[in-house]
Amino acid sequence: MNNIVNIVINDTPLQVAEGTSILHAAKMMNVHIPTLCHHEDLCVAGNCRICVVEVENDPNLVAACATPVRENMHILTNTSKIRTARKHILELLLTEHNINCIKCSHSNSCELQHLALEYRSDEEIFIDLRKPSRTDVSSYAIQKDDSKCIRCTRCVRTCAQLQGVNALTMANKGNLAKMSTFKEKPMAEVVCTNCGQCINRCPTGALTERTYIEDVWNAIYNPKKHVIVQTAPAVRVALGERFGLKSGHRVTGKMVAALRAMGFDSVLDTDWSADLTIMEEGTELLSRLKKVLVDGNTSTVLPMFTSCSPGWIKFVEHIFPEMIPNLSTCKSPQQMFGVLAKTYYAKKKEIDPANIVSVSIMPCTAKKYEANRSEMRDSGFQDVDYVLTTRELASMIQQSGINVLTLKNETYDSVMGESSGAGVIFGATGGVMEAAIRTAYELVTGREVPFDELRITPVRGFDGIKEASLLLENTTEEYRFLEGVELKVAVAHGLANARNLVQAIKDGLVSYHFVEVMACPGGCLGGGGQPIPTNIDIRAKRMDAIYKEDEKMSYRKSHENQEVLTLYEEFLGKPNGELSHKLLHTYYTERNRY
Amino acid sequence: MISNNEEFISQLADKYGRNRESLLPMLQEVMDQFYYLNEDCMITIAKELDISTADVYGTASFYSFLDTNEQGKHVIRVCQTIICDMKRKEDIIDAITELIGIKPGETTHDGKFSLHYTNCLGACHKGPAMLINDEPYTELTPEKVKDILVSYMKK
CATH class of the missing domain: 3.10.20.740 (Ubiquitin-like (UB roll))
Structure with missing residues (x-):
């Protein structure tokens, strides 16, 4: 002490x-x-x-x-001395800063702007040191504008400390010092995972998401286009922050109402495809277990890693390419939704998929990159056309003139809008694991998981690496090969933790059957597209909100989602079936280390 | 060539140890060998030490005596600080430019010389001063500079 x-x-x-x-x-x-x-x-x-x-x-x-x-x-x-010093420091920072607040997407969440206003910094007492620079727009996800950088190194520390990626560094020294990638290469060419954590912590607008707001409005205004939107689980627990509500205030119903009022033709839910992901990923896990434990198949590897987080996927492709076989082949919920929107949904609603514009609202910047991956075109079109962050959605709602807080709660449209509580908790670290266990345990044993109110607490919370084990007993006939097996799982969030966990697995220090990784601290609720600022208190409140949302759902387990069951009945056949493999599964590519 | 680089850097890692503290001495040895730090070398160092390439670049770009852009075999650094400036360092620069045809920041086509300004060399009492590789030259005159450079042309 x-x-x-x-x-x-x-x-x-x-x-x-x-x-x-x-x-x-x-x-x-x-x-x-x-x-x-x-x-x-x-x-x-x-x-x-x-x-x-x-x-x-x-x-x-x-x-x-x-x-x-x-x-x-x-x-x-x-004191006078302090005030003078702070004003001078502020003025000096502003001599280098590209003051362009009215055009800057970080306006209002910019800490430098707040301070300049607070200190009424209106005199220009120092010479102008602004240097022209070109914004790096090479990445689908993250824009880097050096002219706004104040060299605080938050982004560099975020990338190194929280994410263990080190895509950014401070290069040169003195007045030439700058936030840089390796040899100042474009962001699209370096190890950047697009997680966007640097954006959430940038005190200015030097790092921002690449925006697709105008494209989405154009699609909405185009009468020939059928514009559908999916909303990720973590958006509903954070969007309210942009409208003055406290962190953790859920706005699910109002968000749905706002999206409908804005002109989206169908408002659907990524939670639905999260449930679908559990069906596919759970089945894949059980088949991998069978291949390893019964068939002795040496080409199948364990542990299986989750594949929902596109930041994590790109991290593995860059840093641990030898572990690619461990990644589940399942696409993320966003991409499962995207491919089905232009196949299953189009067929069911009798709409030409060429006229469907698929938009997703994500707490994430890496999803923007994911949607643009060349593999994500199994519907014959780009499966997800535009990805907007929670912040961009808030801007669009403001632009639309809708007072979101006065709207009456509405519910999601049908066909791909129903969800279970298991789909909702995808938004928190440990959520995918919990959802998977709720379903897989019941599939294997025919009984509900032995946890009070289905709360699998060992995988919840903010510990960097969480572990749990579950004894499988009295298994059903089909899964007798798992009788007496102690299912061992681990959960990591934040790529620095993930790096440690993967290294421990590689070194043989630990062994698991199933591992969930989310690139961002706290999982998607702390994603790079969420409202700014972020800190552990805010993330904890969002997490509480997610579990509250889960408990109010009438179904709490993915395999109870009726619209998912209908999908299998009418379209896919069975989980991991032929059509599933064609549409819902993918492959990964080794990438260079720099 | 690339595999030679890799072998050379691997030997350096054996010599200094595969931890972050070895970065600077390794960069210095690569400088001695290749006159600058090319991209492949920096990537190989990052792999050997299991650190990011951005990290290597951040360190390399911080130090004036580590170059991340291609340099000539002999790097001439003329002191630009106030005393040498008052002692007409510009005449020295002009003499160099006249003889080997490059301005500060440039490298000769044959890859023999690069010319740079540098900050104080600590020889203010003997200005103007310059450094060629690790060798200091002081109390320079345009004539003296010519003799010195001619001696390097033969090297």
């Missing part, structure tokens, strides 16, 4: 644990100190200096984020 030290902040005494930063101590007594390079999810950098405070008997101002408190420290956070 840390020692307690006595400090004084602005004449108010306070006792805090030794080692606490001045910034954190001030926050505990509701004294706000501005920050730019500091982020709760990341290590301390202390490079922007905007958080400077005065410490008695110290001739220099100190950075509050990087200075731990010590006994009898007297701290002042609002």
Whole structure:
């Protein structure tokens, strides 16, 4: 246990644990100190200096984020000296920043903009150091605009620390220092997984998603096009934040109403295809287990990795190509939905698939890349035409003039709109695993999983790597080969955790049958397309909301989803059947390491 | 050629150890061997040390004496800091340009020389000063520079 030290902040005494930063101590007594390079999810950098405070008997101002408190420290956070310094720091940052707020998609969520407004920074006392630069638009998912970068290194730390990818670095030094990829290559050519976590943490608009809002409006306005939309599970628990609601406020019904009012011809749910994913992936897992345990098939490998997270997929393709055989061949729910929209849905609704425009609303930037992968055209068209983030949807709702909060709750349209609670929890880390276990256990034993209210708590929560095991007993005739098998599973979220887990598996330190990985911290609810800001409190509230949404559903297990069962009956045949393999499964490609 | 690079870098990794701390000495040895850090070398180093290529590039681009762009065999660095400037470093640059035909930031077509400005070499009392590879030259005059460069042309 840390020692307690006595400090004084602005004449108010306070006792805090030794080692606490001045910034954190001030926050505990509701004294706000501005920050730019500091982020709760990341290590301390202390490079922007905007958080400077005065410490008695110290001739220099100190950075509050990087200075731990010590006994009898007297701290002042609002003096003439501090204010002047902060204004100068801000002005200096602004001399390099491309101030283009009205055209910037990060306007309103930009921390630099907030500070400039707060400090009424209207004088230009320093010379203009802005350098022209070209925005990197090579990636389908992420745009990088160096002219807005303030070199706080949050993106570099995010990519290294949270994601273990290191696609970004600080290159050069001094006034030439810049956020860069390897040899300043375009984002589309480097190890970037498109997870977008850097976007969520960029204090300016230097990193943004590539937007497809105009394309979607054009499709909606085109009377010849039948525009359908799918919404991912994690969108409904975060969209409200963009309309002033507290984190964790669910807006499912209002979101559906808004989408319908905006002019989408059919409002459908990715949760439906999440349930479908469980049917396909669960079946694949059981068949892999049979191949390994009964047939002794050496070309089949375990553990099987989930394949829902396109950031994780690209990560494996770059970093662990030797583990590609471990990836489930199932497409992600977005892509299963996309391919079925232009085949099954088109047939059922008697619409020419050439006239269907398929839009998806995702908490994710990597999904934009995924939709554009050349493999994702099994319907004969690009399966998903446009992917919008939660943030882009919020912008579109604002543009449409709809007051989303006053709308009455509506429900999803039919054919591909029904979902179970298992589909909903895909949005949280551990959710796919929980959904899979709920179905697979019942398939194998004929009984519900032995957890209170179907809550499989060992795979829930924010631990970086979670493990669980489940003994399979009294199995049904078909799955007798699993009798007495202890099913071992693991869950990782955030690619840095995933990297550690995969390395441990490769080194033979751990062994599992099934592993779920989500690229983003907290799973999709912390995705790169979600409202900004993000931190552990916000993510925890979104997670609570997801599990609440699950519990209110009438079906809680994927195999009970009636519209999924109808799909198999009328169209696909059986899970992992021939047509399933053609439409719902895919393959992966080894990619270079730089 | 590429496989030779790989073998060379693998030997360096054996020598210094496969951890991040080995990055700088390895980059320095590659510099000595190839006069600059080409892309393949940086990728191979990243693989050997199991770190990202961006990481290698970040480190390499930080240091003035590590070059990520192609350089001549002999790198001339003329001090641009205030004392050498007052002692007419521009005359030195002009003399070099006249003799080998390159301006600061350029490399000769035969790949023999590159010319750069550098910050203070710590020889202010003997300015103007320049560095060719690791060798300092001080109290320069245009005539002296010509003699020095001619001696390098023969190397």
